[in-house]
Amino acid sequence: SQTIHxxxxxxxxxxxSPLSLECTVEGxxxxxxxxxxxxxxxxxxxxxxxxxxxxxxxEVPQNLSASRPQDRQFIxxxxxxxxxxxxxxxxxxxxxxxxxxxxPGTRLTVT
Amino acid sequence: xxTVTQSQPEMSVQEAETVTLSCTYDTSESNYYLFxxxxxxxxxxILVIRQEAYKxxxxxxxxxxxxxxxxxxxxxxxxxxxxxxDTAMYFCALFQGAQKLVFGQGTRLTINP
Numbered sequence: 001s002q003t004i005h006x007x008x009x010x011x012x013x014x015x016x017s018p019l020s021l022e023c024t025v026e027g028x029x030x031x032x033x034x035x036x037x038x039x040x041x042x043x044x045x046x047x048x049x050x051x052x053x054x055x056x057x058x059e060v061p062q063n064l065s066a067s068r069p070q071d072r073q074f075i076x077x078x079x080x081x082x083x084x085x086x087x088x089x090x091x092x093x094x095x096x097x098x099x100x101x102x103x104p105g106t107r108l109t110v111t
Numbered sequence: 112x113x114t115v116t117q118s119q120p121e122m123s124v125q126e127a128e129t130v131t132l133s134c135t136y137d138t139s140e141s142n143y144y145l146f147x148x149x150x151x152x153x154x155x156x157i158l159v160i161r162q163e164a165y166k167x168x169x170x171x172x173x174x175x176x177x178x179x180x181x182x183x184x185x186x187x188x189x190x191x192x193x194x195x196x197d198t199a200m201y202f203c204a205l206f207q208g209a210q211k212l213v214f215g216q217g218t219r220l221t222i223n224p
Binding site: 032034041042043044045046049051057059088090092098099100101102103104105107 | 115144148153154155156157158161202206210211212214215216217
């Protein structure tokens with residue numbers, strides 16, 4: 001069966017510091033991968049998606065970037081965090097575009 | 112642009128009761144998918160049920176069922192025999208292509224003992 005991992009689970013970072021969040025999927029090959037952000041009490045906003053290694057599409061222009069160095073690895077990064085980057089970050093995978101399964105998430109607090 | 116609206120920010124029912132969560136959406140496409148996701152206090156998003164727009168029959172998963180009204184662009188979730196473990200945020204979502212799920216703002220459902 002497929003499983004999806006995210007780490008770290010919780011992160012507190014000062015403004016201006018770099019960020020790296022990692023997501024890996026097991027039990028499948030060539031998955032579609034997604035990064036979402038959820039602000040407190042709100043719905044999810046798609047940030048990036050990838051349909052293959054090195055293929056990244058950005059949905060929202062912002063302070064963040066994404067990379068897919070391996071088939072089942074998806075990384076969310078920032079060179080300098082802003083206060084507005086605080087939130088809950090969810091990675092998701094799908095074998096089809098319309099069905100997505102989510103990881104446990106990372107709670108990021110920028111101080 | 113596609114939008115998803117959940118007009119009930121919070122709902123509360125007693126255990127074993129039936130509860131219906133509302134969702135309306137807007138899309139110009141004829142082929143799309145609709146979903147209900149559950150987000151318990153752990154905050155992991157869990158797929159509850161899926162409906163393909165081309166199917167007239169309403170989807171059912173155990174105690175969860177939907178009322179899909181395509182002409183009205185309405186997609187409600189009914190939870191029968193509600194349980195304490197159903198307490199969560201529930202999100203309605205629309206997929207119509209381009210890899211993008213569009214989510215509503217969510218309904219916070221509390222099941223009381």
